[in-house]
């Protein structure tokens with residue numbers, strides 16, 4: 218039997234607002250997004266290098282290929298909004314403003330990491346950034362986003378919760394329950410599926426009858442639509458429309474960004490299950506290339522400017538790598554910090 222593998226799915230325009238092009242994007246915004254995509258990618262390339270040198274241990278799930286989703290989606294939020302995500306979280310942390318130093322040091326398991334080296338790759342999180350990322354239980358974080366949105370509604374503070382999750386997570390019971398309550402209570406939540414065609418080594422077609430994950434909202438009557446996840450401007454416009462909808466009190470939205478991960482599921486996965494040419498066909502839509510094309514064609518940015526940004530990024534990423542290597546190991550006395558409420562030995566209690 219032939220095993221089905223990822224195809225470029227035709228995008229379904231149903232449900233998508235037709236005025237998305239009215240959402241303006243400036244040259245400076247696009248330049249900043251290009252910079253962030255390049256930064257996330259470079260930091261993760263260096264993380265891959267560190268992993269092979271055994272400077273990073275345990276699980277490490279790279280986000281390379283999906284960067285436009287994090288950058289475009291998070292750009293559509295306000296600082297006070299909540300972000301919740303799963304374990305493929307390094308890029309989202311950086312997109313949310315966590316420093317590459319803090320992300321890399323966390324990957325190295327060092328004291329200057331964003332969770333002081335006790336979380337690691339799957340547990341980036343920063344209360345200061347309203348970034349409650351990093352959960353390893355597939356689908357388990359989705360109700361937390363609904364909870365944050367419930368808190369927002371209860372307090373009337375006008376914030377929105379944005380929840381990233383994978384196509385695999387969209388099969389989980391907790392996910393469906395969160396959707397049902399979010400819709401019932403009209404919670405200000407945007408559920409954003411990053412459909413990268415795989416849940417570990419299992420392709421989308423082998424794990425789901427429906428391949429448009431936004432249709433998961435149909436059963437509860439939730440506003441939903443699908444869009445391409447490679448062009449950061451597209452991502453921004455789609456998520457901005459959904460965030461505005463949720464913030465206005467009209468209830469949650471479920472979105473599906475069609476994307477692709479270039480690397481295996483984690484560092485130990487050689488990704489042999491891909492069809493020949495599949496990876497290359499998705500790379501043709503690459504987030505960095507798409508953003509560069511827009512900058513050159515629509516904003517007359519020249520190649521030198523883009524090269525200069527790449528040079529600046531290289532310095533920041535290398536600095537993060539060196540910084541992480543020099544950061545001390547966590548003190549064993551802090552082993553149980555942040556595990557239970559009230560056990561924090563650091564006086565601030567803030568991560």
Ligand SMILES: Cc1ncc(C[n+]2csc(CCOP(=O)(O)OP(=O)(O)O)c2C)c(N)n1
Pocket residue numbers: 305353354355356382383384385386387413415416417482
């Ligand atoms: C409840 C639970 N079941 C199984 C696993 C093992 N597991 C880890 S990642 C993963 C696949 C999830 O795929 P997806 O949601 O598409 O996210 P992606 O890795 O593509 O970002 C599975 C099954 C787990 N961590 N938690």
Ligand SMILES: [Mg+2]
Pocket residue numbers: 383384385411412413414415416417
């Ligand atoms: Mg997936």
